[in-house]
Amino acid sequence: xxxxxxxxxxxxxxxxxxxxxxxxxxxxxxxxxxxxxxxxxxxxxxxxxxxxxxxxxxxxxxxxxxxxxxxxxxxxxxxxxxxxxxxxxxxxxxxxxxxxxxxxxxxxxxxxxxxxxxxxxxxxxxxxxxxxxxxxxxxxxxxxxxxxxxxxxxxxxxxxxxxxxxxxxxxxxxxxxxxxxxxxxxxxxxxxxxxxxxxxxxxxxxxxxxxxxxxxxxxxxxxxxxxxxxxxxxxxxxxxxxxxxxxxxxxxxxxxxxxxxxxxxxxxxxxxxxxxxxxxx
Numbered sequence: 076x077x078x079x080x081x082x083x084x085x086x087x088x089x090x091x092x093x094x095x096x097x098x099x100x101x102x103x104x105x106x107x108x109x110x111x112x113x114x115x116x117x118x119x120x121x122x123x124x125x126x127x128x129x130x131x132x133x134x135x136x137x138x139x140x141x142x143x144x145x146x147x148x149x150x151x152x153x154x155x156x157x158x159x160x161x162x163x164x165x166x167x168x169x170x171x172x173x174x175x176x177x178x179x180x181x182x183x184x185x186x187x188x189x190x191x192x193x194x195x196x197x198x199x200x201x202x203x204x205x206x207x208x209x210x211x212x213x214x215x216x217x218x219x220x221x222x223x224x225x226x227x228x229x230x231x232x233x234x235x236x237x238x239x240x241x242x243x244x245x246x247x248x249x250x251x252x253x254x255x256x257x258x259x260x261x262x263x264x265x266x267x268x269x270x271x272x273x274x275x276x277x278x279x280x281x282x283x284x285x286x287x288x289x290x291x292x293x294x295x296x297x298x299x300x301x302x303x304x305x306x307x308x309x310x311x312x313x314x315x316x317x318x319x320x321x322x323x324x325x326x327x328x329x330x331x332x333x334x335x336x337x338x339x340x341x342x343x344x345x346x347x348x349x350x351x352x353x354x355x356x
C-alpha cells in the first residue's frame with residue numbers, strides 16, 4: 076500500500092466526525108483515501124484526532140461494524156508491521172512514539188478481529204510475533220502522558236497487542252519465555268518512573284501466557300533472579316536511576332502479588348513474589 080492523496084489533519088478530523096455523527100455514511104465517503112489518511116496520521120500529536128477520531132473509528136469499523144473486508148484488513152496489517160511499528164525508533168523522546176504506540180493498538184484490533192474471521196495465516200502471526208518482540212526490545216520511549224499531546228503509553232499499548240497475540244490459536248507457545256523476559260525488562264529501564272498503571276497492563280499478557288501454557292516455573296525463575304539483577308544495576312547506575320528501577324520493580328511486583336492473591340492455581344507463584352518483594356525491602 077502506498078499512501079497517496081492523503082487528507083490534511085483537519086480535513087480528516089472533519090470527515091471522521093461527520094461519520095460518527097451520522098452526517099454522512101460509509102458508502103458516501105472515499106474509503107481508500109480515508110483509510111490511507113488515517114494511517115498517515117495515526118500518530119498525530121492532536122490527541123482528539125489520534126485517540127477519538129482515528130483509533131475510535133478503527134475500533135468501530137474493525138470490531139463493531141465489520142465495515143472492512145479482508146483485503147483492506149490485510150493492507151492495514153502489512154502497512155502497520157512493515158512501515159509504522161518501528162518508525163523513528165532510534166530517536167529519543169520524539170513524536171514518532173505516538174505513531175509506534177497507536178500502531179500497536181491497531182495491530183491489537185486486527186488480531187482481535189482475526190479471532191472472529193480467521194483472515195490471518197500462521198505466517199502472518201509468526202511475523203507479527205517477531206516484529207512485536209523486536210519493537211518491545213527496541214522501544215526506549217516509555218512516557219505515559221505527554222503534556223499538550225496526550226497519551227503515548229507505549230508500554231500499555233504494546234501489552235495490549237501482545238495479549239491479543241497470545242490469545243490467538245495460531246500463536247505457538249515456544250516464544251512465551253522470550254516474550255516474558257522482554258516484557259519484564261521494560262521495568263528495568265532507569266530513565267522513567269511508571270505512574271500510569273503500566274504495571275497492571277503489563278501483567279495482562281503475562282497472565283494470558285500463563286493461561287495458555289507458560290510454565291509458572293519460568294516466571295518463578297525470573298523472580299529469583301530479580302534481587303541479583305537489581306544488585307548489579309545498583310553498581311552500574313547513578314543513585315537516581317537505580318531508585319527509578321527499584322521503584323518500578325516494586326510496583327510491578329506488588330501488583331503481581333495482589334493479582335495472584337487467593338488464586339489457588341498461583342499459590343506457589345504468589346509465594347515466590349512475596350519472597351522476591353521481601354528481599355527488596
